[in-house]
Amino acid sequence: MSTTERPRILVVGGGYVGLYAARRILKKMRYGEATVTVVDPRSYMTYQPFLPEAAAGSISPRHVVVPLRRVLPKAEVLTGRVTTIDQDRKVASVTPLVGEAYELPFDYLVIAMGAVSRTFPVPGLAENGIGMKGVEEAIGLRNHVLEQLDKADSTQDEDARRKALTFVFIGGGFAGAETIGEVEDMARDAAKYYPNVKREDMRFVLVDAAPGILPEVGPKLGEWGLEHLKKRGIEVYLGTSMDSCVDGHVVLKNGLEVDSSTIVWTAGVKPNPVLSRFGLPLGPKGHVDVGADLQVKGTDHIWAAGDNAQVPDLAAGKEGAFCPPNAQHALRQAKALGDNVISGMRGFPQGKYKHSNKGAVAGLGLHKGVAMIVVGKTKIKLKGRLAWYFHRAYHGMAVPTWNRKIRVFADWTLGMFLKREVVSLGAMEHPRGEFYEAAAPVTAAAAAKAAAATEPDKADDKVDSKGEKATAS
Structure with missing residues (x-):
């Protein structure tokens, strides 16, 4: 950390808003x-819309993240957490x-901490749930799913096999x-290489408390997406939620019970809880209360x-409307925020953020997707391969930097000619496990040998002591 007499603009968070604002x-x-200082627990920004494709192996995990120090060479980047603000x-x-x-x-402060997974006190969720907020979780999910196929292909225990091949997803939004x-899609492709596992053996379950899925693209496209998933053999249960998942035994409110080794939690997000310690005005859901100029009230x-x-949505034209938490708004808000910080530092008036929704796109696997594109006042609705394009x-x-754009498009281009990789690297989650198994017995043997070497000396001391006593008598 450098010391400077220049004013410091502190950016708390190196995510989408933090990176682009800086x-x-x-x-x-x-x-x-x-001096611009960015503080974040990670030294990189994650482009979260690509996490599903990273989990499926369509994009390399390294190409989903953007190193902060490389993109912000003129900024001071500190890897850590801001815990309190005075x-x-x-x-x-x-x-x-x-x-x-x-x-x-x-001297000036930018709050860009993003959101964390919104969870509920569901028994067993903390122990068994898998989130989808970071690249670590995405690659962990990929390795985990492929590892379940490895287990199912190798075991003769039908209960263990059924549990390994059951995949439960909670949350029917974009994520x-x-x-x-x-x-x-990935599991269907991978099954071709497992002689004892077929797609019909797998059970995919999607659960959501809402009456439909993909609300961001509208009810019609959401209904098409729902029917599309069902045609692929995915069970969808709407208007219900998960009561518990202790030891992988999933119990839904509608009475359904299944055993699953894979429980993925994508039931929405909430503002980072640490905001409550910053002394800032917060809205009813924990968001920082800002005006249309993005300045904290x-x-x-x-x-x-x-x-x-909670940023007022001026384009909505109604009181109490706030901008939805998506990458489209985050990118534009970050640029408007950066301009306002410069204006505020120089004593100029602040500009107001206003952006009309340009639509939404979602991929549902290779060559499958839905898209709603807004052109003027016209909404163009697409589905299938064209929407996927x-x-x-x-x-x-939209992914930051040309470096990452080129790498991502290169991944997609190679995917057109090469088959999808279906290898599980489960050991990545515990990389020292194999070395520990090799080193621990050697270390234990050495310790036992050292202990044994001291035992004869102790025994000799006892004999000598007894011998002295015998002579004396």
Whole structure:
């Protein structure tokens, strides 16, 4: 961490908003005008719309993330967590990955902490659930699913086999529908290489408390997506939720009970809970309360945007409407926020954020998808292969930096000519396991040998002691 007499703009969070806001500020800022500091527990930004494809093996996990230090070479990037903020002193408490926590002074503050998985007190969820908020979870899910196929192909225990081949997904929004579509696609392809596993042996279950799936693309396309998943053999249970999943035994409110080794939780998101310790005005759902200029209400030096803020949706034209938490708004809010930070630092008026929805796209596996594209006042609805092309084109161009765009398109191009990889790298989750098994017995044997070497000396001491006593008598 560098010390500077220049004003410090502290960006809390290196996700979509944090990355793009910092880039915008650095681009608009005059040389030496301020120091931009970005603090995040990870040294990279994750492009979350690509997580389902990363889980299916269509995109390399490394191409889904963007290294902050490479993209923000003129910024100060600190890997750690901001735990508290003292607004009166303008000081943030930072806990690094190693070492003691320290205080970091700031003059301007950007809150871009994003969201975390929204969970409920479901028995067994913490122990058995798999989230889909990070690239680690996506690659972990891929390895886990393929490992279940390995188990099912090798065992003669029918109960264990049935449990391994049952996959339960909770949540039918973008994340849930896209993930189950991609994973089912991958499992269907992988089954060709397992002599004892067929697609008919697998059971995919999608659960949602809402009456439909994919609400972001509208009811008609959502209904098409629902029927499409059902035609692929995916069981969909709407208007219900999961009561418990202790030891993989899933119990739904509608009475259905299944045993599953794979329980994927994608039932929405919520603002980062640490926001409650920052002393900022929060909305009823825990979002930072900001105005249309993205400035936190009641302050003149703090801004917020993205999933952790409730931003008024001026384009909706009605009171109380807020922008939905998606990448489309996050990108544009970040740029508007960056401009407003520069304006605020120079004493100029703040601009208001206003953006009309341009539509939504979703992929449901290879060559399958839905898309709603808004052109003026016209909504164009697409489904199937054409919608899938729009899905890939939009997100391929939206992923940050040309470096990542080229790598992602290269992955897709290679996928057209090469078969999908279906190898499980489950050991990645415990990379030291094999070495530990090799080293532990050797270490234990050495310890036992050392202990044995000291035993004769102790025995001799006892004999000598007895011998002395005998002579004395």
